[in-house]
Amino acid sequence: MCGILVAFNKKEKIDDSACRRAFSNLMWRGPDSSFSFVWEDRLFYGQSILSITGEPIGAKGSHLESKSGRYHLLFNGEIYNFLSLKKQFLDNMPDFDLRYGTDTEVLVNLHEVLTPEQVQTQLDGMFSYVIFDSLKRRIFVSRDVQGEKSLFIYEDSNWLVISSEIKPIITLVPDISIDYQALRDYFRTRHLMLFERTVYRGIRNLMPGHLETFDLDSFKWSTTRRLKLKDWIDPQRYKDNINRSTGSLIDELDDILNKCTSEMVPKERKYAVVVSGGVDSSLLAHYFVTNHKPVKLIAVNHVGKDLISCDLTGFEITLGQNIETIEIDMSTYSKEISRCQNVCGGPLYSHSFVPQSIQSARVQASGCRVLIGGEGGDEFFGGYDSYLRCIGANGVFSPSPYTAHQIPKVIFSKDDPTLLEQVLKNIWTESLNAYSFVENEQERTLLAAMYCDASYQLPAVGLRGADFMSMMWGIETRSVYVRKPIVQFALNLPLQLKVDIKGREAPLLRTKPLLKKLFLRYFPKELLVEKQGFSGFPNESALYLGDPSDYKAVRHLEIKKESLPAALRDRDSVWKLINVEYFLRDTCS
Template identity: 25%
Template sequence: MCGIAGYLSKTEKLQEDALDTMLNTMILRGPDGDGRYIEDNILLGMRRLSIIDIEHGWQPFYANNGQVVAFQNGEIYNYPQLQKELIQLGHNFVSNSDTEILAHGYFAWGIEKLLEKLDGMFAIVIYDKVSQKIHFARDRFGEKPFYYFYDEQKFLYSSNTFAINKVLGDFSINQEAIYDYVLTHFISGEKTIFNGMKKLLPGHRLEFNLKDFDYKINQYYQLTSSKTQKYSVDALETALTDSLKGRLLADVPVGVFLSGGLDSSIIAVLASKISTVPLETFSMGFDDAKCDESVYSKLVAKQIGSQHHHFYFDSSSFQRLLPEVIKVMDEPIGDQAILPTFWLSHESRKHVKVVLSGEGADEIFGGYGYYNKYVGDTPNNSIVTKLVNYFTKPKPLLQPYVDYQSNELGSGFPLVASMHDLHNLFNPTLPRLDYQQYCYYPVQNSTSVQFAQSVDIQTWLANDLLVKLDRMSSGVSLEGRCPYLSRTVVELAYSLPDNLKIDKNGGGKLLLKQLGEKYFAKDFIYRKKQGFVLPMEQWIEEWMQSRNFNEYFIHLNNIGMNLNYLQTVFLDKGRVRMQFSMLVLNEWLANYKKCL
């Protein structure tokens, strides 16, 4: 894992200290050193967290006698196979780094074919000096971030928002992004918390033409449902094992986040079969027994013979860590699990430099209970008909489907706040549909369950779960990897018929559970799904006890929020999700001003 940043100017000769400023915002992402490529009006750089080929893996890497220049944030897991292919084509390598195959692979195959071949998590930069084009691309599901700013005179990009802010000055807050955040506790699509700054979407690439000083964006990957997949426990185990073989590649210690749930337990048991050394596993416990699954993580750790590390998170941890967590967030995320994820990452980093985590399993295998209502629907029924009708109307390409009457995303994901809340917090006359900015594309040949999964993969997974893992782990110089997000695993799981995702009793992830039966007792596998449930009501109450409400929430007031209505939300004990997301937004706004 690394951080990347760069600055392109149309006419101005750039000073290297601009790149210094950008890279200094991501030292935690890459504490081991930096790499640069500089021309008069081009600054390209990175900060490195050394994972593969510690001695020789310094970026940038070159091909075609220095005419191709490559940088990367992330990892290419199938680089050994691609390196062999390229050597057979006559390419010579100076390292065993996964980034070097990007330079040679681009020169050999071109950008589209290279991206098609990659299995990894990445944000990549490839400068073709011959064509005077710079290619940027982001991985298929959004594991690694890529932000950018463009006007007719300059183009800046970075792994975080703060790098661009530091160089160009204070950006104004994007009010539409605030509305988005209030509704869902994250920010979806291309937009960011800042006006004028954008995200490159997962599965997309950006081609910048230095001659015209302009760019175009193309989608290079779209999730589709295949009817030719082999649906079996053995096929799934093979796909997951292959994914883990790549994600265990490292020249530093690798561990596993082991919550004790099905997803992480399967990763741990399969990884233990591959690893040549005993795994290190890590879990988080809570002082509230209703929220603690540590008994199960300890059972799995004992079964696989891992060196297990268990940590605790309590009310004092909340009070102490919330300000620390906010500092590593370049955009606000109101997910309650950010705090224990940060602490788990912090403590794990004392033992390993890479961890495997279970993000993506619920979305691709159909693990959420709200998918049940779509089972058996065909493309002529319910959600699919609504979505198809929605997209056949003349609306902007990236408009979403959001069901405001039931306060859900199109998947069934429950909104944190309602339109009623949004109107009362800001302006009762706000038009209802101005907040539909989620990235969503129709998927061909899909069932209603698959449509719902697709919405979650592009919103909840890409803009909350993966952002949370990336920011919380990179904030302590730890690399997080997601074995379930191998393209092969995702497409196999997504293509499953409904009856292999959701059983007759409404339980999800059926095929994954059947795989689990090979290794664990049925009462372990089929126990009620717990998730990351925290005693948040008590923690928020304790946080607010010593704070004057109106004085504390001054930063929300400054963006136009009605604090009288917000106070009614905090008096309602059933609104904990919204309360926490508002705490995070307020703390983030305060910290953002300090950072600048």
């Protein structure tokens, strides 16, 4: 994992010292080393490095450059199939050798033999990267289709800035203003989910699967490719799976998980695995403990709230390894909010970010470099109870509460949600089209709801939390359930193996039945319990903020005070007010 910063001044010589100050905000993402260069006095590009694959430190940045010197790479992520790509495309390249053993060397040199579009489709991994083509004077920016690694872009008449996080952009261009409509739109979605927008005007989020090109002479962008998860849906494979036995599909998933977990073990680096007591993380822990023995199993317990992680004895017995449980109380939780928001460059995308940060800090303190997590299991395998309540729904928005349009409980004096509403309609149309071959309307609607959550909610919330909250402590999170082979498997599963809408399964198997049946191969049935969902202390954090009617959020978002009593009776609205208030108090003098 690494931090990326690119700054291009369209009009004059770049201020190298200012760029380096901005770049310093990314040092926690790459505590092992960092490199920066200036090209033709106008283009700054820098990378901080957390060394996980190979030994790049001695390269002093040379591993970021292709053999011919034409291509220069800034890369955040891991390419799990880099050795097979080397064998397929690079072994016959004159004078090429994997001198430092890194996936970075393979990725940059693939551009010597393949087009940027071809490179993107070959990769199995998590990534965002910038490629500078010094011959054609172009910059390519790319992001994985699962959306694990974020990349933010700002542009005005003077600047183009590309960064792994928002804060370096704000540091370099400090007069960028807050987009208060974006904050209002937060009250219309379950979590902070703005898609291409951010809470700052002019800063956009490169969408998952996008490959875009910027010409350094014309200053013009072009979208080169837009990969989507629906590109991995195969109607014939889906139909074939309908006729297969559940047992054979469980066997296939077992083999895929076993292979993927083996490939994701960091070589010669200590690592930890999350074991929350839920199906997703516990099943992954089985594969890692059985085959590769992590240094640490770790969990979080919100004192007095978590009904599962408060006692993980049964999992310790089954896995044969102790689980370190971090106790988090209300005070600890509340004190961490501002630090997490500083990394996010805005309000928290979800209240789950706080325990993720605290957990990553403990992992770092233990000497580990990598944390294995279970993000994506619910979205791809049908784990949310809300999917059972989507039956019969098919309007202009997704019926899933995670990507639905919600009517805010607060009333704004000034408000224009048109843009958000149109995006929500568009993604729901895309999701329905992804499963247009499914004839049964009810099945198509539910599959589309899960697809919508996986394509848009997961990258914006769950995966961003895994990235930001671990990287702020110099830890790389690897999310097994969003590996390409697993996602391809899950997207082509028939509905009845994701959600049991006909009531044929036992109550505990009505959501993600296939994954749970695999879980029961390795864990006693007593450990399969009803999903708790996230707890924590988000709303209790209001204790430190005073009277809500005096909140900066009320003034800056132009909230009508007479609407506050109703909003304060709604749990979700209370957290959103708290989240925005913490951000505005730290940001607005």
